[in-house]
Amino acid sequence: MSESNKEPGMAYSMPKLHKIMAILSFIFLVTTLWVFLDDYMRPWKAYQVEALKIKRRHLDEQIKAAAKEIDSTKLAELNAKLKKVEEIVQSRKSDIESAEKDLKVIVTKFKDQTITNGILNGQVGAINFKYETSLSHKDPKAVTDKAFNKLQELKARFVKGKDSLKALQAEEKVIVTKITEYKKEVTRTEKEIKEITNKLNLLELAKKTTTIDPVFALRNLPFIDFLDPTIKIHQIVVNNVTDDRYFRHVPKVDRCITCHTFIDQPGYEKEVNPHKTHPRIDQMVGLESPHPMKQVGCTSCHGGEGHRVHDFRSAAHMPDTDKQKAEWITKYNWHEPHKIQQPMLTKSQSEASCVKCHSGVELIPGATVLNEGRMAIEKYGCNGCHKIDGWEHKRKTGPSLLKIAGKVDKEWFKSWVWEPKAFNKHTKMPAFFMQSNNSKPEFAKLNMAEVNAIAEYVWDKSKPYEANEKYTGGNAEKGKELISQVGCMGCHGVDGLEDNSKKVKAYAGPWLSGLGSKVKPDWLVSWLKKPWHYQEDTIMPSMRLSNQEANDIAAYLLGLRNVQFEDLKFAKLNLADQDRVLLDYYTAFDTVASAKEKLAKMDSREKTLELGKRSIGKYGCYSCHNVEGFDGLAGIGPELTKVGSKPAGQFGFGIHHDIPHRRDAWITAHLQRPAMWDDGIDKVFKDLNKMPNFYMSETEAKKITVALLGQVSDVIPLSGVKRLTASETMYHDGMKVVNKYGCTGCHQVDGLRGDVLNMYMDDINQGPPRLVGQGHRVQTDWFYNFLGNVQPIRPWLQIRMPSFNLSTEEKNRIVGGFQHGSKQPTFTEPAESVKWIPGEREETIKLWNALNCVSCHSGGFTNDVALAPNLHLASKRLRPTWIKKWLTNPQAILPGTSMPSFWGDDGKTPIETGYFGGDADKQVEALTKYVIELGQK
């Protein structure tokens, strides 16, 4: 301040202040530029430039291919021809020139007349308006003859002008035709050349749009790039799917295509992300697919923040594997998205979203992981305790306990409930006891009291059951063979047949293990012969076994024993423990003293039954098993209908910090060991986590997780969801019955499941028939009767179509379902007695013999072993249109079928050309008639 060079009245030296000002100004300039630069540099711009280069590369390749396609000699010829014809045309030069001169004159006149007419048109309109208004207002001053005449004159001139326009047009046409005629050879040749080179030319035009030139640079220059940029954010606005913005629903805006540049364009499958084509372009995103991008968007299925393109992280991408995660961390500085309700589903989870729009359907074709997840849910019966909307129709997973006393021993029952896996390591029955949270001695003894009481209650309520068959002993070896042949394996895994069991992975029925230590022999035979004698609503069918067969199978199954388990003795009911647990229940709303008083008034038996009932309610046994006294009760678990939208913060992770605090991670961990959340937490007995342990593998848990993640609360507008037509509803309702009875354990229905076919990979024709377009194949009345009264169709098969105890309604549903699935009417016109054109029948029989149909379809013709269905029965069973379709190309319906394709792969090239003039349609028609005739005899 006391510097010598400052002036009077100045605290600072001016030059110094100016210097500071200069420095500050410079800094300010730099920061301003930085603002623009920072605003300009967006990661997605780099991707778009990259995409431009990729597109150029592809176009180059296509141009090369297109150039190769062009027949160069032909092109040279055409060019030479062009030169020649040009000369010819040149010789008419003077004619052409004079015609063109005339044309110019006409065009000029035409234009002149157009202008005149335009002016007249305006005037007529204006004066007309004025005159008419005056007329309606009765203005005598304006409504004069003079005005009227003027209007008339104008109108006349206008009409005349229009007329002269027409005359000029006609003249023009004449001259143009003349000129075309003079030039026709050149025009024609040029057209021919264009036909050859058109593709190439178009590609080259397309290539031009990918050029990075000064105009491109200018349009994308910082600051002026708001005018008309080529590098810009692209977005899809999906009106069919909305985002919940809490105060209203707004159409979804997905900007994913800003970086995923070629997602909807085939041909970029080999590029690296984000420039890859969608891997399921036939199903998703593609223009021709059922889910086109413009209608469905991206985040509707994938989740994530579709409108955010700020950087890689902002869209809430989620890595699928640890490897990918590590890669993303280094590449994109990725970290777990915060505060995002619905981060993207990982790649392996994306099928979860199908459920959002496709309701009323059990299995969705193509959604493999989701289907497996849903099958696992059904297998373990999760839906028994946890309500899931749309799963209400499912049956109880476990067997009925209403007559259990007639089936197993009470001691066995207790040990079984205590630790099911100890008896059968494959069982679906989960373990409630001896888990990490309740294996402490003081808890275990209370659990034992509960198990004892449960057994007492169940036995108390169990109705008497007398088996209606006697076990008379049988050949176990034969029984084992029968089990593997007749079709048991479509629903059951079986000890001793592990190879096949593992191939099939059946789950509709229990894995058969240790039956000799479990059930009473008479019961087993009775059960095998007629399952609904024991349990009315069982899905177990009768295999129409003979007494010998049933006894053989029983002999094998009874030979499976678990000796170790047999020796188990379950602890006697401890009365003190019983009181202690009951006290927990009674003190919920009562004081300890009055609860004790209440207990004191009860005798020991009463207490036991009370505890048994309470325990069944506590553990939700009734959700899977029919138990008396629990009809109509809801499951004990939380509802899962919207679990996919439950905020991650609402899941209790307990002390487990190693598990990522995410919805999917919690569900997967929970499924594998539900008791884990009690780890390290001091809980009293009644508060322990009750979810039992299914000893599920991680793979299985992950599949169920996928199925559950799709259970979201999102409200999709009706225009966005898949609304089933009446016909589709019929189909899917039918499929629900089909799935309930495990039909799909054996039959592959329209490409789905058919688990047991895995046993017949060597010769698929030895397995149960695949049902493709079954509603088209069979006639409605035949089908209905068949379901109630099974008659073997394919005698060469060892596997049997079982007889199910289906209700009338269920049979109707199955029949109607298949029929609507194939879009067939219920009944078609009955095939009247076949009418032949003279000579047709004789030729048909010749063809029939030439094709040697009888060699396989021997039934009713020869005594040879039949390798195909008896055709005498076909006309009652099959629909004529289907017979034709089948004959034409059986491989198209059932790939791998032993039925030969007599009319080639296209169904149009007959092997036997000597009949019906080699006309495939006529041949097929004739054979169809013949087959129908066979049945009518």
Add this chain to the structure above:
Amino acid sequence: MLKELINKIADPLYSFPITTFLFYLMMRYYRIFGSKKFGKWALILSVPVIIWFLADPNFILIILFPDNVPIAILLVMVAFFTWFSLHKAAENDVRIEQGLGPIEATPENREKVWSWPNLVYTELFAIIACTAFLVVWAIIFKAPLEEPANPTWAPNPAKAPWYFLGLQEMLVYFDPWMAGVVLPGLVVAGLIAIPYIDTNPKGNGYYCFQDRKWAIISFLYGWLVLWVYLIIVGVFFRGPNWTFYGPFEYWSLYKIVPEYNINLSEYLWIKGLGVAMPKNLILRESLGIILTILYVGVIPVWAQKATKMGRQFYKDLGSIRYYIFMFLFVTMMSLPIKMVLRWLFSLKYIVALPEWELNL
């Protein structure tokens, strides 16, 4: 061990009395506090302490939370300017005691200069520098664009802007209409009223402490302890569910603290007299109402009559100014009093009239 101790004493229960005591020390020994030596050593010692704090994974999470970074910077500036003013004041006080007059009154400092360019030009510098700084700041620390607001899924903790976190902290101790309406209203009104209440002509144009001792102490107490300190607590120590978390503590969503608060009337009737609460609301809350009236109405009168300082104030200010000042002062002091009562007795409300939405 040390971290645990710090976690513990950071709890307002301890840290508030400690802060108040430190404030007392600062005021009592302002000359030591304001010395260059103290400033230098405080700076030297604070560096390793800060580094040690930053080395903690939980602390760094809180401090580097984008919203919190500028607050940390502001706090440093508050500390510096407090020291700087007391440093200047201490210097001047020494000079005044020696009869020299404040530095600002020396002849060379009384020289007058042109406001252009000396003032206006330098102000322009400041404007440019600040703008450039803010621009760079905005580029480097992007404003977090979060998901659309969802009333059914509020962020936890839901925090007010940092400058209101003192108010939000008051919500822990007061009914919303007190903490959100009356007290902030009185803060504003009180700040506006200062020039009219404070008629002390001394201290104009120069730093000093002795000449305006009580004005400075009461203002700085309200500013540093009741405003800045509460902001620190609100910003750094209040986590999910507005639960207290020490500086080295992980913000677990599930932390639970035992708190069961009891109204004064419940203390009186149920715990004290062992009888049912009277139906009559006024009777029920009579003790609290009487105490409140005593606090607001009687203390100022008593102070004026019975204390030397009160008499002095009354003489200097005149009755209207005195009573306005005292009203504002007791209202300000109601905050620490209520806090202490909460900690010591789990006192919820002195007057609890939820029927009238009137809780004190």
